[in-house]
Amino acid sequence: MFKPPGDCPVCGEFVPKQAKACPGCGADAKSGWQEDDAHDGLDLPDAEFDYNAFVAEEFGGNPTRKTNLHPVWWITAVVLIVLGMIAFLLGR
Numbered sequence: 174m175f176k177p178p179g180d181c182p183v184c185g186e187f188v189p190k191q192a193k194a195c196p197g198c199g200a201d202a203k204s205g206w207q208e209d210d211a212h213d214g215l216d217l218p219d220a221e222f223d224y225n226a227f228v229a230e231e232f233g234g235n236p237t238r239k240t241n242l243h244p245v246w247w248i249t250a251v252v253l254i255v256l257g258m259i260a261f262l263l264g265r
């Protein structure tokens with residue numbers, strides 16, 4: 174049986190010594206530190222909020238722009254391709 178302080182067995186969040194419940198997922202000693210029991214009668218969107226906060230922190234800002242390439246790189250790529258084609262055509 175898990176006892177604070179230590180890492181939460183459900184979500185891995187550090188649980189301080191005086192804590193009665195995990196600050197990350199809300200699991201506590203009464204629920205046996207199991208996620209399913211922890212959410213009984215506790216309808217808070219903590220997990221989703223923590224995930225978004227984690228992503229934002231991990232990638233340093235807006236996670237939705239992570240995969241978007243900046244337009245200047247597209248322009249650079251197109252210019253390089255065009256220059257390559259010109260060089261190829263002139264080189265023949």
Ligand SMILES: [Zn+2]
Binds near residue numbers: 183186197198199
């Ligand atoms: Zn937890």
